[in-house]
Amino acid sequence: MHKSKRSIWEIANPKRFVSISGKLIPLLAIVTIFSLGLGVSWGIFFTPNDFRQGSAVKIIYIHVPSAFLAINIYIMMLITSIIWLVRRHHVSLLAAKAAAPIGLTMTLVAILTGAIWGKPIWGTYWVWDPRLTSFAILLMFYIGYISIWSALEYNEKVGDLSALLCIIGSIFALLSRYAVLFWSQGLHQGASLSLDKEENISNVFYLPLLVCLFGFFSLFLTLLLIRTRTEIRIKRMSSLMRRNSEK
Amino acid sequence: MKPYIYILSHEMKFSTNGKSLLLSTCFFIIIILTTSISVSQFGVETSATSVAILWVALALSALLSVKVMFQIDFDDGTLDWLMLSPISLETIIVLKAITHWLTTCLPMMVLTPLVCIPLGITFDSALWILLVMLIGTPAISFISTIGAALTLGERGSHLLLSIFILPTFLPILLFGIKISMLVTNSIYDSSAFLILLAISLVCIAITPFITSMIIKVHYT
Amino acid sequence: MKLTGHSLSFKRGESLIFSEINFSINSGSICFVKGANGSGKSTLMRLLVGFLKSETGSISLDNQDITNDREIRAENFLYLGHENVIKPQLTVIEQIFFWQGVSQNTYDFKSDPMKVNSILRKKLYQCSEGQRRRVALTRLSIEKKRFWFLDEPTASLDDNNIQLFKESLKNHCNNGGSAFIATHDNIGIKPSFEILLSIQKSLTEQNDPFI
Numbered sequence: 001m002h003k004s005k006r007s008i009w010e011i012a013n014p015k016r017f018v019s020i021s022g023k024l025i026p027l028l029a030i031v032t033i034f035s036l037g038l039g040v041s042w043g044i045f046f047t048p049n050d051f052r053q054g055s056a057v058k059i060i061y062i063h064v065p066s067a068f069l070a071i072n073i074y075i076m077m078l079i080t081s082i083i084w085l086v087r088r089h090h091v092s093l094l095a096a097k098a099a100a101p102i103g104l105t106m107t108l109v110a111i112l113t114g115a116i117w118g119k120p121i122w123g124t125y126w127v128w129d130p131r132l133t134s135f136a137i138l139l140m141f142y143i144g145y146i147s148i149w150s151a152l153e154y155n156e157k158v159g160d161l162s163a164l165l166c167i168i169g170s171i172f173a174l175l176s177r178y179a180v181l182f183w184s185q186g187l188h189q190g191a192s193l194s195l196d197k198e199e200n201i202s203n204v205f206y207l208p209l210l211v212c213l214f215g216f217f218s219l220f221l222t223l224l225l226i227r228t229r230t231e232i233r234i235k236r237m238s239s240l241m242r243r244n245s246e247k
Numbered sequence: 248m249k250p251y252i253y254i255l256s257h258e259m260k261f262s263t264n265g266k267s268l269l270l271s272t273c274f275f276i277i278i279i280l281t282t283s284i285s286v287s288q289f290g291v292e293t294s295a296t297s298v299a300i301l302w303v304a305l306a307l308s309a310l311l312s313v314k315v316m317f318q319i320d321f322d323d324g325t326l327d328w329l330m331l332s333p334i335s336l337e338t339i340i341v342l343k344a345i346t347h348w349l350t351t352c353l354p355m356m357v358l359t360p361l362v363c364i365p366l367g368i369t370f371d372s373a374l375w376i377l378l379v380m381l382i383g384t385p386a387i388s389f390i391s392t393i394g395a396a397l398t399l400g401e402r403g404s405h406l407l408l409s410i411f412i413l414p415t416f417l418p419i420l421l422f423g424i425k426i427s428m429l430v431t432n433s434i435y436d437s438s439a440f441l442i443l444l445a446i447s448l449v450c451i452a453i454t455p456f457i458t459s460m461i462i463k464v465h466y467t
Numbered sequence: 468m469k470l471t472g473h474s475l476s477f478k479r480g481e482s483l484i485f486s487e488i489n490f491s492i493n494s495g496s497i498c499f500v501k502g503a504n505g506s507g508k509s510t511l512m513r514l515l516v517g518f519l520k521s522e523t524g525s526i527s528l529d530n531q532d533i534t535n536d537r538e539i540r541a542e543n544f545l546y547l548g549h550e551n552v553i554k555p556q557l558t559v560i561e562q563i564f565f566w567q568g569v570s571q572n573t574y575d576f577k578s579d580p581m582k583v584n585s586i587l588r589k590k591l592y593q594c595s596e597g598q599r600r601r602v603a604l605t606r607l608s609i610e611k612k613r614f615w616f617l618d619e620p621t622a623s624l625d626d627n628n629i630q631l632f633k634e635s636l637k638n639h640c641n642n643g644g645s646a647f648i649a650t651h652d653n654i655g656i657k658p659s660f661e662i663l664l665s666i667q668k669s670l671t672e673q674n675d676p677f678i
Contacts, residue, residue: 013676014676014677015676090676090677137414137417140413140414141414143410144410144411144414147407147410147411148397148407148411151401151407152401155480156467156480157464157465157467160464160467161397161461161464164397164457164460164461164464165397165411168393168415168457169414169415172414172415172417172418173414175417175418175446176414176417176418176421178418179417179418179421179422179446180421182422182439182442183421183425232677235677236677236678239675239677239678240678242482243675243678250568250569250570250571252568253565253568253569254569257565261554261556319554322550323550323551323552323553323554324548324549324550324551324552325552325554327518327546327548327550327552328546328552328606329569330518330541331516331517331540331541331544331545331546332541332569332570333541333542333570334569335537466513466518466519467519467520
């Protein structure tokens, strides 16, 4: 999503990307540390306990941002994959490749914190709530995407395959999600099991949550830039090695 | 005879000549027997999960014969030749999927009323489940072509293929299993039937184009 | 019919395989594609039949651009690569019947240009390498296409069989067909045109965005 700037195709050049991101990373890292520190400590220490859930509610400052990222990182991968297919910019493909493990981690964090939260509130670590099911589905497609990269060596063909896999994955993930929703109609009691807190959340919780969301997003950007740079350098290294071997 | 009849019969001959027909059907029976035996020893009510076992066993067994779908043709140059034949690649993919369905899904469906006995499903429900399978399984065969194409040229990528493809069966499985469960309880949800049919038809309609795109990637 | 290629080039990844390939082939003529191992002979063949997309340039048939026209290529082009396009489980005659069925043409068993009549009932996995290649070459006379693209067609053939192949090639040219043959040695045929490929000096540096 870092690509939605005006100078969008300029950073498509790997060298340009490395130099721009090199300047951005320290800045983003500071912003991340500051906003995450502020958001999490504000959320955990300076907000009142929920009258029903007690202090357990405070896990939302980790849970909600990671869940938010888990979904959006997949969408970002989808967009960058399409950009790769259309415009053949290596950086775009490498960004998708670099983002996948972050997305997987965020999905796992969201599921784990959700389970920890669920135990005191629902009395169980896991229920087959449509939203939980969707995350399980998302997890599977992240694993599929990462496994194609780990199984096959980097080249343009595998890039195309992974991009197509990402698109196919999102189609089937959506289909599965609606299949889940179709059957859960009338089975669930909605709000009490729903994780969607934004509607009935009060300002006291909302502001630190926003800061946390921002912090997580900037954490993602930092990690993504670092990982993409690493990928670019790996690619550059193999290009240089090939050039040397050709001489 | 039209050329595609030749291709279909050729494909059929290979799928039945080779051991894959027997193997995947045997695998299907083995999965069902092992799970129902192990579940039955604990005195657990089988019928609740038996439908799910049936479908998942079918999906897993269907995956067994997917890898060879394009691999052999890709290796011995037949795919090259077919791409320069008057028949379009999409048609060839459709023929492959039909062959897969006829040689893998159909034998398992024929066995379904039989394997329903150890699973504790009545014969009447078994016939209904057969109808649901008839709607759902063609989509499984068609979606499988995507996996076969994705892992083309990669030796020993059976596992990789299953990792990609099994999650994409989920929409079909979700509807298939749920409708089958309702049917065993004598609830006939026609709208769910129609949605399963719709998903199945959409998969059949779009997968040949996706698969041909993927195969063309292998030609660059 | 005249097949023309105009400044074709091909890149794999960031390395250039060949560039500026020009040719013009009339009916009844043979074109040799020559070059050392790794100079891109097979790649050029696959590019000409359309399995690979050329980076630049175009291919045209009678002044009609067919660079992206699958149908016209499918109608006129035949490709035989290193693989024999045969299924080892089949007998020779089953394989030939299959080709006949799909291409809706027949093999002339009476004249039998590739002399396969004696091994018709033999399973292909029992055949020797040379016999299999011979069976693979019968496809040339079954499909009746104008342009043949043959990659090392005489590999593993003995002198007698090379003679058979030359006969059927001559026949093909007399009937107005043409052939592209990627080969190391002149098999006693005088080509009317020759494309010489050389191993390209790498252009990695200027094309690779990562360096």
